[in-house]
Amino acid sequence: MYFDLIGDIHxxxxxxxxxxxxxxxxxxxxxxxxxDRIVIxxxxxxxxxxxxxxxxxxxxxxxxxxxxxxxxxxxxLNAIAYHTACPVNAGEFMRPHTSKNFNQHEAFLQDYPDxxxxxxxxxxxxxxPLWLDEGxxxxxxxCWEYKAVDRVLYKLxxxxxxxxxxxxxxxxxxxxFEDIEILLKGIEIELPDxxxxxxxxxxKRYKVRTKWWLDDSATFQEALFDAGDVSNGSELIGDAxxxxxxxxxxxxVGHYWCSGVPDILAPNVACVDYSAGKGGDLIAYRWxxxxxxxxxxxxxxxx
Numbered sequence: 289m290y291f292d293l294i295g296d297i298h299x300x301x302x303x304x305x306x307x308x309x310x311x312x313x314x315x316x317x318x319x320x321x322x323x324d325r326i327v328i329x330x331x332x333x334x335x336x337x338x339x340x341x342x343x344x345x346x347x348x349x350x351x352x353x354x355x356x357x358x359x360x361x362x363x364x365l366n367a368i369a370y371h372t373a374c375p376v377n378a379g380e381f382m383r384p385h386t387s388k389n390f391n392q393h394e395a396f397l398q399d400y401p402d403x404x405x406x407x408x409x410x411x412x413x414x415x416x417p418l419w420l421d422e423g424x425x426x427x428x429x430x431c432w433e434y435k436a437v438d439r440v441l442y443k444l445x446x447x448x449x450x451x452x453x454x455x456x457x458x459x460x461x462x463x464x465f466e467d468i469e470i471l472l473k474g475i476e477i478e479l480p481d482x483x484x485x486x487x488x489x490x491x492k493r494y495k496v497r498t499k500w501w502l503d504d505s506a507t508f509q510e511a512l513f514d515a516g517d518v519s520n521g522s523e524l525i526g527d528a529x530x531x532x533x534x535x536x537x538x539x540x541v542g543h544y545w546c547s548g549v550p551d552i553l554a555p556n557v558a559c560v561d562y563s564a565g566k567g568g569d570l571i572a573y574r575w576x577x578x579x580x581x582x583x584x585x586x587x588x589x590x591x
Contacts, residue, residue: 298565299337331361
């Protein structure tokens, strides 16, 4: 069985249907399916886009019919936290209902005004694994960190959230919180010697996302995502990154809002998030069993 790995959708149902159809999936009894392929979704179905209900209505039947699989994205994780009651402070939630958090989640709330229906979707999110290891390749929303995976497996007994673990998962400072943050949101580091850069929005940043698959031979300049020219960028990154061995099986991620023509990040690492939720293309990687990924494996639909 071969797989098509689809990146962050963020409510872009029209792009999703166009991509599935372009790749040969047909709608049969309300479920998109392919004669000899399965989709793996990289999470982040919700937030930002206007058609989140429609995205779930496409994705969920495919997964339930075993025509697709999916991993949990950080936006689904945030949604679970938004709807998980805080056990300490009555009436509060593990993701505070601040104006910022509400604004990010508002489109989802509008698409699911009925509370019971909304909670059904939240409970479905909980059934999605934190990662997949398919034997010949791995899938995780943001970062495959060996030690974090091992600790989560030990703590949870598997790669799924449990209702009894949610408070610890969403409590900043716990090891479980830190490990799941790495897996679903990646590794961010502070630049050395109070170094900084100006992001595309003109904001001065001191902490940045990293190319976590690189090893300790990389410099700060090489290891940072879209940081421009950074001060002290020639310093070695050291042991700040976990690295991903070149001999490891391929790993697919989303999350990183890449841009331009899709390309692999390393011979065994590929990102399939090219900013579909911000006007970019919706990307898939069509995997046919190769151990060395290739630029020609990408498939996408226009903006």
